[in-house]
Amino acid sequence: MxxxxxxxxxxxxxxxxxxxxxxxxxxxxxxxxxxxxxxxxxxxxxxxxxxxxxxxxxxxxxxxxxxxxxxxxxxxxxxxxxxxxxxxxxxxxxxxxxxxxxxxxxxxxxxxxxxxxxxxxxNGVGASFKYGIQVGEGGMELGQGNTITGSIYSNGSITAGNNNN
Structure with a gap:
């Protein structure tokens, strides 16, 4: 050592x-x-x-x-x-x-x-919306006081309540 x-x-x-x-x-x-x-x-x-x-x-x-x-x-x-x-x-x-x-x-x-x-x-085939709603054959039913900005496309009926824009 x-x-x-x-x-x-x-x-x-x-x-x-x-x-x-x-x-x-x-x-x-x-x-x-x-x-x-x-x-x-x-x-x-x-x-x-x-x-x-x-x-x-x-x-x-x-x-x-x-x-x-x-x-x-x-x-x-x-x-x-x-x-x-x-x-x-x-x-x-x-x-x-x-x-x-x-x-x-x-x-x-x-x-x-x-x-x-x-x-x-x-180019495709069909509808084109800038703003919108597309609904099929059943249609569309709106209640009261709805606002939609743009277009609606429907194969069925569109039913709206009061005060809809």
């Missing part, structure tokens, strides 16, 4: 080193998890922006009898929520249109995240 002075000191240094390395690895793992979570959230927001662009394009095509050609294709997009989106519409053939919407977060000139959604659409 000669010359064993400092053995506890070396053991202490090794233990502190192991604890320090474990702590740093835990912090680094948490940092990577946080960055991945933030990026995933932003990617979902950009996808939601692109889907909002698709919804706007379909609604605009319905209300303009198919003459809508898109918007937000310049240097800035259409602001919506936390970001912007742009809409590009092209013809596949005489009946089918291709709608491509891109969501940008935080904005189109300097996007941190960009997601694109592309669909094909064509």
């Amino acid at each position: 000669i010359n064993q002075k400092g053995q506890a000191f070396i053991f202490g240094i090794v233990a502190v080193g192991v604890v320090t390395i474990s702590t740093l690895l835990t912090i680094a793992g948490a940092q990577v998890f946080y960055q991945n979570s933030s990026y995933s959230l932003e990617a979902e927001k950009a996808t939601a922006l692109a889907e909002a662009g698709i919804d706007k394009a379909v609604a605009s095509l319905n209300s303009s009898a198919g003459s809508y050609s898109g918007e937000g294709l310049g240097t800035s997009g259409i602001p919506f929520g936390d970001g912007e989106f742009s809409i590009k519409i092209s013809d596949k053939d005489s009946v089918t249109k291709i709608i491509e919407a891109t969501g940008y977060l935080p904005n189109k000139p300097n996007p941190k995240v960009r997601r694109t959604v592309k669909i094909e659409t064509s």
Whole structure:
């Protein structure tokens, strides 16, 4: 047992080193998890922006009898929520249109995240209402004091009580 002075000191240094390395690895793992979570959230927001662009394009095509050609294709997009989106519409053939919407977060000139959604659409058969109620053959019966903004389509009768608008 000669010359064993400092053995506890070396053991202490090794233990502190192991604890320090474990702590740093835990912090680094948490940092990577946080960055991945933030990026995933932003990617979902950009996808939601692109889907909002698709919804706007379909609604605009319905209300303009198919003459809508898109918007937000310049240097800035259409602001919506936390970001912007742009809409590009092209013809596949005489009946089918291709709608491509891109969501940008935080904005189109300097996007941190960009997601694109592309669909094909064509004219359908049936009634289309901006606001409305569609009722089948059974018809519709309203009580008193109802308000309907828009159109009603019914294959049956519509019966309304008093004070209906």
